[in-house]
Amino acid sequence: MTTEEQETAPKDRPAGRRAMAGRLSWGLADQAASSLTNFAVGLYVARSLGLTAFGVFSLAWLTYGVVLNVARGLATDPLVVRFSGVPEVSWRAAAARSSGAAVGVGVALGAVSVLVGLAIGGPVGSAFGCLGVVLPGLLLQDAWRFAFFAAGAGRKAFVNDLVWGVALVPALLVAARVGTVAAFVLAWGAAAAVAAGYGWFQSGIRPRPARALGWLREQRDLGFRYLVENVSLSGASQLRAYGLGAIVGVGAVGAVRGAELLLGPFLALLMGLSLVTVAEAARVLRQSPHRLARFCFLLGGGQAAAALLWGGALLLMPDRLGELVLGDVWPAASLLIVPATLGVAGAGLGTGAAAGLRALAAARRSLRCQLFASACYVGGGLGGAAAGGTVGSAWGVAAATAASSAVWWLQLRSALRERRESPDREP
Numbered sequence: 001m002t003t004e005e006q007e008t009a010p011k012d013r014p015a016g017r018r019a020m021a022g023r024l025s026w027g028l029a030d031q032a033a034s035s036l037t038n039f040a041v042g043l044y045v046a047r048s049l050g051l052t053a054f055g056v057f058s059l060a061w062l063t064y065g066v067v068l069n070v071a072r073g074l075a076t077d078p079l080v081v082r083f084s085g086v087p088e089v090s091w092r093a094a095a096a097r098s099s100g101a102a103v104g105v106g107v108a109l110g111a112v113s114v115l116v117g118l119a120i121g122g123p124v125g126s127a128f129g130c131l132g133v134v135l136p137g138l139l140l141q142d143a144w145r146f147a148f149f150a151a152g153a154g155r156k157a158f159v160n161d162l163v164w165g166v167a168l169v170p171a172l173l174v175a176a177r178v179g180t181v182a183a184f185v186l187a188w189g190a191a192a193a194v195a196a197g198y199g200w201f202q203s204g205i206r207p208r209p210a211r212a213l214g215w216l217r218e219q220r221d222l223g224f225r226y227l228v229e230n231v232s233l234s235g236a237s238q239l240r241a242y243g244l245g246a247i248v249g250v251g252a253v254g255a256v257r258g259a260e261l262l263l264g265p266f267l268a269l270l271m272g273l274s275l276v277t278v279a280e281a282a283r284v285l286r287q288s289p290h291r292l293a294r295f296c297f298l299l300g301g302g303q304a305a306a307a308l309l310w311g312g313a314l315l316l317m318p319d320r321l322g323e324l325v326l327g328d329v330w331p332a333a334s335l336l337i338v339p340a341t342l343g344v345a346g347a348g349l350g351t352g353a354a355a356g357l358r359a360l361a362a363a364r365r366s367l368r369c370q371l372f373a374s375a376c377y378v379g380g381g382l383g384g385a386a387a388g389g390t391v392g393s394a395w396g397v398a399a400a401t402a403a404s405s406a407v408w409w410l411q412l413r414s415a416l417r418e419r420r421e422s423p424d425r426e427p
Helices: 003-049 051-082 088-120 122-150 154-178 181-203 209-218 220-247 250-262 264-275 277-287 289-315 319-334 337-359 363-421
Strands: none
Touching: 003 051, 003 154, 003 181, 003 250, 003 319, 051 088, 051 122, 051 181, 051 209, 051 220, 051 250, 051 277, 051 337, 088 122, 088 209, 122 154, 122 181, 154 181, 209 220, 220 250, 220 363, 250 319, 250 337, 250 363, 277 289, 277 337, 289 337, 289 363, 337 363
16 A cells, blocks of 8 residues: 555545445435335234234235345346446446336236236235236335435435335325225335336436346346345245145234234344445445455344344333234234244344345355255244244244354355455456
8 A cells, every 4th residue: 555545545434434324324214214114004904904804915915025026136136236336327227227127027927916816816816916016116116225225325215215105195094995905905006106206206217128138138147146045035934924824824924924013123124124235335345345244243233133122122012002003913913022033133143144245246155045044934934833833933933043144154254265365256
């Protein structure tokens, strides 16, 4: 390092930390808005429909999670890894193709969801059919969030989520008058479509679905691995929900979803964490590679500690307040607070290592970790359900997340060692 660089570095370091703190602050604000939105929707539906109908809504919600992770793996995860902190011209071109790919995924899988809904029939079929109609708008809204964080414009993502929350208020009131699961699914998706349109206005970028195939070809080395990784994660949740419903009953799915709502701020944070942390980890890797491990440890440890504190507060909540919040779902959900909290804490610890592997573009390692984690999640969740019902399933998932977190950190350590030994080699 030259004398001039030595004099400049200490001055640049505080400015860089302030910039990172600003981006992370907007990320936390955005996740808070997203968490409150999801929390409010879940509570309103639970109180309006009761345990069984809320279980049906939860199946549609979990299916959306699978589709969302397909779109993220193919369209927006590569955008965050490769186009964070790049010149604006490059970012705009990539964001147009990435958002177009997200819309394309929404249209294709939305059509499949409609056909499945028609085949199933009944309340479950209606929920899946309506989900298929609103999927393109839901995925486009999520794509704008990824694009804004890749550009370091977290404020725009935060405003976009606020627009979704505001649009939800009249939509949910109308759905409550109808009083069906399908009406709530349509209301939720229609509000997301409003926010997706506003995201188009914010960015000034028109999504390019016609260039989606080109984007998939260019990003295939990362995209398809991230697709398998993401789908294995959300698919494991889906398999656990279906299996739990078959072993214990649909009401058990509603109880698990109720416990997740109580931990909603942290679950939503975990689901959308890559919006902020992967982009920041990529910046740390480019600017100060030796700080990446510390960044990931602070990230994961902070989430785990926050989840434990929140779970402790939930244990002190009186039954009267719990019934006010969740209605008839509270008695069953309250039994799951301790194992659900430990599961979220374990998952939070692992996301720190996952962000580091994503920043290193170590897609093979992260894929292996996620496949292991998904297998543990399904095995623990369904094995626990067979042995101890809904509570047993929750404890099985808690044990699975602890084991998975250890594997994530072992893989990150190996990836960092490889990079130190071969710094010029492409991960």
